[in-house]
Amino acid sequence: MQRYLDADIDATPLAGKTIGIFGYGNQACPQALNLKDGGYSVVIGLRTGSPHRETAEQSGFSVLDIPEVVKQADLLMLLVPDDQCAPVYDAHIRTSEKTGLAIGFAHGLCLQAGWLKPDPRHDIFLVAPKGQGRGVRQKFQDGSGVPGLVAVHQDVSGNTEALAMAYAKAIGCAHTGVFQTSVSEETISDLFSEQTVLCGGLTRLIRMAYETLIEAGFSAPVAYFECLYEVKLIADLIHEKGIAGMREGISSAALFGDIHEGDRVIDSHVRENMRQTLARIQSGEFFQAFQAEIDSGFPEVRDAMLKDRAHSIEQAHRLLH
Ligand SMILES: NC(=O)c1ccc[n+]([C@@H]2O[C@H](COP(=O)([O-])OP(=O)(O)OC[C@H]3O[C@@H](n4cnc5c(N)ncnc54)[C@H](OP(=O)(O)O)[C@@H]3O)[C@@H](O)[C@H]2O)c1
Incomplete structure (x- = not known):
């Protein structure tokens, strides 16, 4: 290309x-x-x-x-x-x-x-x-x-x-x-990345990790720092140096943990889910669902955004902002 x-x-x-x-x-x-x-x-x-x-x-x-x-x-x-x-x-x-x-x-x-x-x-x-x-x-x-x-x-x-x-x-x-x-390649890949990585995937990963620590008795600010706040530091490093470059810039414990545990957390089920998400976009199923949501005034979106605000990770976020 x-x-x-x-x-x-x-x-x-x-x-x-x-x-x-x-x-x-x-x-x-x-x-x-x-x-x-x-x-x-x-x-x-x-x-x-x-x-x-x-x-x-x-x-x-x-x-x-x-x-x-x-x-x-x-x-x-x-x-x-x-x-x-x-x-x-x-x-x-x-x-x-x-x-x-x-x-x-x-x-x-x-x-x-x-x-x-x-x-x-x-x-x-x-x-x-x-x-x-x-x-x-x-x-x-x-x-x-x-x-x-x-x-x-x-x-x-x-x-x-x-x-x-x-x-x-x-x-x-x-x-x-x-x-x-092509319009098709740009649109499908853009929607796919929003759903699996940038928006849908990342937010679920952050929240699920945060909730796991809270459930195990960790305090909200500490869980927030580890699972959300530090995302930008690593994202910036990956953006600047790529994944291999990021790995060269982190501690040996972080590097070993990444390599040893990462595939267990994000496993083959996630890959299969991603394939299904891609198939739903390619088949037009996602467009139909989105059109129905638009036509009814975005009820699913509004409901999710209200729930977002009530999540304890948002209170922890406000401690710093
Ligand atoms: N958001 C991003 O950073 C981003 C990144 C890449 C690509 N895109 C693409 O860029 C395009 C624009 O997205 P956006 O996020 O920039 O949009 P946006 O900020 O939500 O657009 C708002 C503008 O659109 C006007 N508008 C809304 N409905 C209108 C209507 N029915 N008639 C006339 N004007 C109307 C608004 O008018 P008022 O001034 O009257 O409110 C406002 O000026 C989309 O195709 C999006 O996918 C966006």
Whole structure:
């Protein structure tokens, strides 16, 4: 897989274009600021009554109603929540008679789930920064940049890949590396990692370890330090040096414990569970469950978040924050 850096990507396809950013949230705000710093012409599209209008205006952006952005911009980035991409597209972009529009997303979920069925007139692409919005801004400012994945979903003009690569470069991804993928590969792998490692897996691992210590009579602050607080230290080490590098930097007891006990804790049952999770995403079962949750107003999510707040690990967390 080729790694594209700044010098490998032609910025010309984006030159002189007006970029319309929909939303001003986690991804939209940093991407818009990076583009502005790079000298690109950016307009922000927000709905009436948006609480982000003032902040965007204070940062020097022209903030317009969404239909006006569709009229003015050549390239539209839909940086609104994934479940809102299709409603926004259907209401404001599909209905536009304008030709030559290119539409970009920061994640392929709405396309892969089949929620958004693109109009055949539009170029459709993905530029997915592999990091949170604040990292997209911070790393752009310090010159490092978060890596990004680029995919072309629908190419009418014949220019979509070049445009998407230029956009990835403009928001800073090519400082570290831009990689080409497909919407399917980006979406499925992103959801899989969220469910098994980053969100679903890590939180269960932390809580289960914490609860095991509490059950055995350890105090909450001590259990919190060992099972949650120190996660960042090891995650940072793995992020910087890889797993082998992390192992070279820890104590001999930690290293032996890792190698001797790790496979017993995370055993073959977990691997089988991961395979089933991947299969549920690939078959579309996850999309159906998520759609049902959206349609009923997120009851499962709200219930879990209420329970989260009541867990004693959160009280221990507040001791330090
Ligand atoms: N979160 C991340 O760091 C991250 C990382 C990688 C990729 N992504 C992807 O980036 C995309 C955006 O995610 P995000 O987390 O940045 O979203 P977000 O912060 O939740 O987006 C909030 C913005 O979207 C606007 N919005 C919401 N519903 C809207 C609607 N129906 N019509 C018009 N505007 C609407 C909000 O409007 P108001 O101003 O009116 O509230 C707000 O400005 C998603 O595809 C996501 O998967 C996110």
